[in-house]
Amino acid sequence: MSRRIVKVLAVDLPLAVFLGCIAISTTYATTRMGWPPAHGDWPSHPFSPEPVVLPLVCAGVLAACVGTAVRRLRQRIALAVTVSGATVALAGGGMLGPILLMVLLVLFSVALVHPLRAWAPLSLLFVPLLLAPRLGEPYFGLLDGRLLAGATFGLGLLCAAVALGAVARTRREGARSAREQELHRYAYEERLRIAREVHDVVGHSLSVISMQAGVALHVLDRRPDRIGPSLEAIRTTSRDALEELRGTLAVFRDPAAVPDRAPLPGLDRLSDLVSALAAAGRxxxxxxxxxxxxxxxxxxxxxxxxxxxxxxxxxxxxxxxxxxxxxxxxxxxxxxxxxxxxxxxxxxxxxxxxxxxxxxxxxxxxxxxxxxxxxxxxxxxxxxxxxxxxxxx
Incomplete structure (x- = not known):
């Protein structure tokens, strides 16, 4: 098991167990207290199913807990399992609050990773979820205005979770795109810097070498004693240029392997430039x-x-x-x-x-x-x- 999976489960699994325990315990407590009363004794609440079937609630809550625990690992599977489990739990008479919270958490996780078109077919699962609390009523309570109000409220919460996840996903993708553009810009600027360094080193060194070679050819027959200094200047210039060029290009091989690069040349080396020109007769x-x-x-x-x-x-x-x-x-x-x-x-x-x-x-x-x-x-x-x-x- 990878470290990421362990870190995710270390947070989400306890959260899922906690919400599941609340859902089952509240359902069990209301059942022991005679909640809800017999039909007709009090006005029916749109989120209070009847009768309560505790084993069915436990099975549904267990499935919802599994989906909540893996919501950041397998988002779409977690959504299908959680919504299905929540539907079963509500159909069995479970309390809406903790179960709906698990659905909202999973829905947010899905919208955070996947655009709507990637999981749109799963949205059909929310239809039975919204109707589950009123399975025992004629026409699923569609003729009851309170159900419409409750369904509208629940649908609003689901849409809010999707919107929050989509906004967070957009911001995260924007930040990632900005980081990638920054890396590309840095790489371009680094290539441009190295190209300038190579141009300056090679251009100047070759110019000096060309001058010194011209001097050597010019005095070859008339002043043989001048050939030695010219050749020495060519050797020194080419050696220094190769060392500087090697240090400049070493970053392409392994930037971490060249921590002791010589400092960049500055005006303290201006005398070397003047001396090289003077040695070539300029x-x-x-x-x-x-x-x-x-x-x-x-x-x-x-x-x-x-x-x-x-x-x-x-x-x-x-x-x-x-x-x-x-x-x-x-x-x-x-x-x-x-x-x-x-x-x-x-x-x-x-x-x-x-x-x-x-x-x-x-x-x-x-x-x-x-x-x-x-x-x-x-x-x-x-x-x-x-x-x-x-x-x-």
Missing amino acids: SAEVTVEGEPVRLPAAVDHTAYRIVQEALTNVVRHAGGSAAEVVLEYRQAGIGVMVTDSGPILPAEPPDEGNGLAGMRERALAVGGTFEAGPRTGGGFAVRAWLPVDRSRQ
């Missing part, structure tokens, strides 16, 4: 404005990746021009600007490729702004503002 000047402060990890990593991608674009598209990196530290955040002295470009905004789109997405992800475009005097400029919420630090 210059990059870094200017820091304001007092450097410790940035949140997300903002620090975003600033680093924007600078990295911007320098990669300088290498790819700006020929041999120099680059300038400006970091502007302010109390409210940090400004990042990367410019180059390349040729004059058309004034219209450039088509955003993966690089510019990735930088914009990174800036927006931390609540910042991003813009990029040609400079008036020639070259290209990338500007980003990344805010910092000091109240959370």
